[in-house]
Amino acid sequence: xxxxxxxxxxxxxxxxxxxxxxxxxxxxxxxxxxxxxxxxxxxxxxxxxxxxxxxxxxxxxxxxxxxxxxxxxxxxxxxxxxxxxxxxxxxxxxxxxxxxxxxxxxxxxxxxxxxxxxxxxxxxxxxxxxxxxxxxxxxxxxxxxxxxxxxxxxxxxxxxxxxxxxxxxxxxxxxxxxxxxxxxxxxxxxxxxxxxxxxxxxxxxxxxxxxxxxxxxxxxxxxxxxxxxxxxxxxxxxxxxxxxxxxxxxxxxxxxxxxxxxxxxxxxxxxxxxxxxxxxxxxxxxxxxxxxxxxxxxxxxxxxxxxxxxxxxxxxxxxxxx
Amino acid sequence: xxxxxxxxxxxxxxxxxxxxxxxxxxxxxxxxxxxxxxxxxxxxxxxxxxxxxxxxxxxxxxxxxxxxxxxxxxxxxxxxxxxxxxxxxxxxxxxxxxxxxxxxxxxxxxxxxxxxxxxxxxxxxxxxxxxxxxxxxxxxxxxxxxxxxxxxxxxxxxxxxxxxxxxxxxxxxxxxxxxxxxxxxxxxxxxxxxxxxxxxxxxxxxxxxxxxxxxxxxxxxxxxxxxxxxxxxxxxxxxxxxxxxxxxxxxxxxxxxxxxxxxxxxxxxxxxxxxxxxxxxxxxxxxxxxxxxxxxxxxxxxxxxxxxxxxxxxxxxxxxxxxxxxxxxxxxxxxxx
Numbered sequence: 001x002x003x004x005x006x007x008x009x010x011x012x013x014x015x016x017x018x019x020x021x022x023x024x025x026x027x028x029x030x031x032x033x034x035x036x037x038x039x040x041x042x043x044x045x046x047x048x049x050x051x052x053x054x055x056x057x058x059x060x061x062x063x064x065x066x067x068x069x070x071x072x073x074x075x076x077x078x079x080x081x082x083x084x085x086x087x088x089x090x091x092x093x094x095x096x097x098x099x100x101x102x103x104x105x106x107x108x109x110x111x112x113x114x115x116x117x118x119x120x121x122x123x124x125x126x127x128x129x130x131x132x133x134x135x136x137x138x139x140x141x142x143x144x145x146x147x148x149x150x151x152x153x154x155x156x157x158x159x160x161x162x163x164x165x166x167x168x169x170x171x172x173x174x175x176x177x178x179x180x181x182x183x184x185x186x187x188x189x190x191x192x193x194x195x196x197x198x199x200x201x202x203x204x205x206x207x208x209x210x211x212x213x214x215x216x217x218x219x220x221x222x223x224x225x226x227x228x229x230x231x232x233x234x235x236x237x238x239x240x241x242x243x244x245x246x247x248x249x250x251x252x253x254x255x256x257x258x259x260x261x262x263x264x265x266x267x268x269x270x271x272x273x274x275x276x277x278x279x280x281x282x283x284x285x286x287x288x289x290x291x292x293x294x295x296x297x298x299x300x301x302x303x304x305x306x307x308x309x310x311x312x313x314x315x316x317x318x319x320x321x322x
Numbered sequence: 323x324x325x326x327x328x329x330x331x332x333x334x335x336x337x338x339x340x341x342x343x344x345x346x347x348x349x350x351x352x353x354x355x356x357x358x359x360x361x362x363x364x365x366x367x368x369x370x371x372x373x374x375x376x377x378x379x380x381x382x383x384x385x386x387x388x389x390x391x392x393x394x395x396x397x398x399x400x401x402x403x404x405x406x407x408x409x410x411x412x413x414x415x416x417x418x419x420x421x422x423x424x425x426x427x428x429x430x431x432x433x434x435x436x437x438x439x440x441x442x443x444x445x446x447x448x449x450x451x452x453x454x455x456x457x458x459x460x461x462x463x464x465x466x467x468x469x470x471x472x473x474x475x476x477x478x479x480x481x482x483x484x485x486x487x488x489x490x491x492x493x494x495x496x497x498x499x500x501x502x503x504x505x506x507x508x509x510x511x512x513x514x515x516x517x518x519x520x521x522x523x524x525x526x527x528x529x530x531x532x533x534x535x536x537x538x539x540x541x542x543x544x545x546x547x548x549x550x551x552x553x554x555x556x557x558x559x560x561x562x563x564x565x566x567x568x569x570x571x572x573x574x575x576x577x578x579x580x581x582x583x584x585x586x587x588x589x590x591x592x593x594x595x596x597x598x599x600x601x602x603x604x605x606x607x608x609x610x611x612x613x614x615x616x617x618x619x620x621x622x623x624x625x626x627x628x629x630x631x632x633x634x635x636x637x638x639x640x641x642x643x644x645x646x647x648x649x650x651x652x653x654x655x656x657x658x659x
Binding site: 015117120121123124125126127128129130132133134136137209213216217220221222223232235238239243246248251252255258259262263267270 | 335338339342343347350351353475478479481482483484485486487490491493494497590592593594596597600601604605615616619620622624627628630631634635638639642
């Protein structure tokens with residue numbers, strides 16, 4: 001399936017487009033943070049006792065935090081941290097997962113088995129506790145957090161890519177190509193990878209949201225980078241110092257921001273997945289007339305024979321979140 | 323492959339995983355500066371000799387993992403008499419070291435707290451599974467309708483909310499109506515019987531809802547897709563032709579077949595749910611393993627972190643093994659790989 005076709009189908013889905021606009025809004029805020037934020041959160045400021053956790057007013061639309069800083073500005077700058085962590089960690093995990101999945105699926109045998117055992121091993125280990133001990137020992141730092149998330153979250157991608165490769169490599173065009181003596185690298189890069197790419201893109205988008213949630217959980221649990229205030233870290237401060245005063249202006253905005261970004265990515269990711277990997281569109285408990293109506297009017301409902309049926313989008317949404 | 327081979331294979335994999343975790347856990351905490359007893363024995367009122375005795379007890383006077391000098395002399399037993407073997411032998415005796423912050427053996431702290439986390443996780447998981455299965459069944463049956471879309475969006479939404487934030491929202495909303503912290507009102511004791519347990523139950527409501535709603539989406543999605551798959555089988559059409567009602571078909575065919583993958587999902591998501599429990603315990607000050615981890619992170623209490631991670635890893639590995647074995651008993655078609 002070509003990227004253009006995916007985009008055409010994507011455009012026709014209202015929820016997917018809502019997700020895309022939600023994401024673009026955050027990217028815009030992150031890129032133009034210095035111009036959009038009313039104050040610079042890195043600047044030291046004069047605070048009086050009354051400024052601490054001061055409720056919203058005309059100068060500070062979302063009030064002030066436990067250090068007297070403007071919550072809105074922190075929120076705007078926090079978008080940079082969350083997106084940075086999300087995109088880089090997802091990129092890392094996708095690279096590792098794709099490499100492992102392609103190798104294991106294409107070559108199989110002992111190498112493939114070993115790689116899949118390593119994957120199984122990592123899947124069993126509870127991720128959040130593992131990240132907690134590693135960051136506690138290694139020290140806080142945004143680059144360490146990115147690295148740890150990237151290295152721990154590739155397993156699902158590896159399994160997904162492997163299962164797709166296993167089915168693609170037995171298809172006729174690959175077999176023919178091999179019969180005329182095409183090299184392994186060329187077969188993988190020219191024939192197999194392009195077939196798997198759309199699903200990898202969907203997975204990458206979902207991984208960004210997983211990484212953002214993972215970073216915010218770590219930061220909430222007190223392991224964020226003190227020099228890069230993310231939304232999760234704001235929630236840690238808010239939870240430690242503002243919940244007894246019910247400072248909702250400090251408690252709610254960072255959480256809503258995380259949900260906003262994460263939901264936008266999930267909407268986009270599941271939509272792409274659903275487009276490139278359409279599953280059964282109906283079943284026998286349905287009214288037969290409605291069945292026909294759906295098949296005829298179903299838009300992207302034509303079964304995509306290049307990829308066959310795979311796991312449902314929802315399973316992935318749930319399972320990658322470990 | 324024979325059933326016995328399958329069992330042996332799975333058990334072997336679990337064992338290897340366990341060994342890797344133990345080795346990793348040992349070395350991770352050795353890269354820290356100083357040694358694990360530093361904070362405990364730095365006490366002016368303790369003489370040097372006493373300090374050394376405690377160090378010897380934990381094997382910290384030895385080489386880290388392999389005594390090369392002894393090996394060169396041909397002393398194989400001596401070569402392996404190291405910190406690592408001391409750690410493993412302490413571990414086998416249930417000795418997990420001593421907490422920096424609490425000055426108590428980690429194993430005692432864990433033993434006191436683990437059942438609290440088990441209660442919370444069990445309650446949360448039951449709620450997540452029941453809700454997930456019902457919603458997933460409903461969505462699959464009404465596939466493609468508005469109800470299905472609504473349920474799917476609910477699933478995506480609950481998945482997008484970080485567990486700790488959902489907990490914070492519940493604290494804000496339910497404050498004053500339900501207890502939002504601790505496990506029991508101070509003063510009540512287990513000997514009090516019913517008042518104690520009903521109080522624990524009230525304290526359990528919000529943490530359970532947080533875990534139950536926060537983690538229902540994976541169960542829901544898996545249930546939905548496996549029921550959809552079952553419902554598109556030809557035997558469903560046959561059942562329909564025989565005149566079975568929709569309820570009968572859903573109950574006798576769809577539910578039964580779709581429940582099987584749920585076992586794997588429950589085991590696979592357990593490690594992820596444990597991560598949720600850490601967040602929920604932190605938000606609601608539930609005095610279990612999760613809250614212990616949060617406090618240990620704040621106080622840099624490494625022996626506690628090491629011990630809790632090991633306990634969690636062992637539990638999750640064991641749960642996965644049990645799920646694999648259960649699956650092979652319940653599904654006679656199961657094959658290795």
